[in-house]
Amino acid sequence: MKVTGIFIHPIKSCQRIALEQAEVTPKGFTWxxxxxxxxxxxxxxxxxxxxxxxxxxxxxxxxxxxxxxxxxxxxxxxxxxxxxxxxxxxxxxxxxxxxxxxxxxxxxxxxxxxxxxxxxxxxxxxxSPQQLRRINPNYARRSEDQVSFADGYPFLLTNTASLEELNRKIAENNLINISEVPMIRFRPNIVIESDCPFVEDDWKLIKIGEVYFDVVKPCDRCIVTTTDQFTGKRDELKEPLKTLATFRRQAGGVMFGQNMIPQNTGVIHKEDQVQCLEHQ
Incomplete structure (x- = not known):
């Protein structure tokens, strides 16, 4: 498994910037x-x-x-x-x-x-650097764990194989041909390439390059995933939420991707290998 995408969103809910490498800080990628x-x-x-x-x-x-x-x-x-x-x-x-x-x-x-x-x-x-925003103590691993203006956690990871499986089910569930949902709809920080859908569900501790991440909580998805990330138009069929709800509903919502907290700082790069060191 390897990293195939690194993204930052300097202004919350505005368009992303794709990077070849990024610095990991305690509260997320720089910027x-x-x-x-x-x-x-x-x-x-x-x-x-x-x-x-x-x-x-x-x-x-x-x-x-x-x-x-x-x-x-x-x-x-x-x-x-x-x-x-x-x-x-x-x-x-x-x-x-x-x-x-x-x-x-x-x-x-x-x-x-x-x-x-x-x-x-x-x-x-x-x-403000003087105003630390703490992570929900139910999921934080250390008292100093913090986050930017992201919804709740410093990093969101998604998996290409999981998206492929989702798009396969969307095609099955709709009687008309529709375009595949792109990964950008989920606004991740890190995209990994694997051949196993939702393998990330079982991760507890992973290593990317020289950085260790605690995988702490699946990400519950909202209406933003139905929004074209260039035009702002909502999907009339309410995809991918409609299909996700048929097989990814858990206590707390409809899940896709994993929220993570870094254990240390460093730089990660596209093509870095991803290792799972501990499972749930």
Whole structure:
């Protein structure tokens, strides 16, 4: 088994960046979900309620982020994320934390890009290094385990063989021909190639390159998986959720992929070998 994809999402729920290698930090890959958009109540915004977030393209060059959207009337916007400035008390799921506001200009650009009304102002915030966001203690392995603005865990791993099996079942369950669901719908950080569907379900400890990961919890999936990650359009047949529910429903939801917590830091690369050191 080997790594075939490495991805970061610098702004939560916006488009991903594919990498050849990435640095593993305690809270995730460097830059992954480091920023997020919040609404006028300082509540986090995602594609669950704003599928148009999928259209925002993100590029990273050194310390500068470039934003663009497929809208000829809106010019791309470049900015350098700041770790100083005004702070906001924000909420992501059940967590309340203090984040660093990134200013009026990028907020106005995002409001236009997302086509929000003047009554729906938004702000872009960056996670403060002084405000650690702890992992759910029911799944954390160490007291210092932490996470970025990701939903709950530093890393999400998916398996190509699992996706192939899912697409096979989708084809069986639908009377009309539909396109295969791409891996991008699941927004993973690490994609591995294997020949065994859902082999990751049985993992407890794995090693990728020189980095050890605790595999702590299957990932319960939501409506985002039915959203085209370039256009923001929802799948009319509600795939892949409809088919996943027929064979991947467990206590807590419909599962695809595994959440992981790193034991150490380091760099992982595409083509790195994946070893399972301990099973559930």
């Amino acid at each position: 992954d979900r480091e920023l997020m958009i919040v609404d006028h109540r300082q509540q986090f915004m995602t594609q669950r309620d704003y599928p148009q977030m999928a259209k925002i393209q993100v590029k990273l060059s050194g310390k500068v982020i470039s934003l663009s959207v497929q809208d000829e009337s809106l010019e791309p916007f470049n900015f350098e994320p700041q770790l100083t400035g005004n702070t906001l008390a924000v909420k992501i799921w059940r967590d309340n934390t203090i984040a660093i506001d990134q200013g009026d200009e990028v907020a106005i650009w995002l409001q236009k890009a997302l086509k929000l009304s003047p009554m729906q102002p938004c702000r872009l915030v960056r996670q």
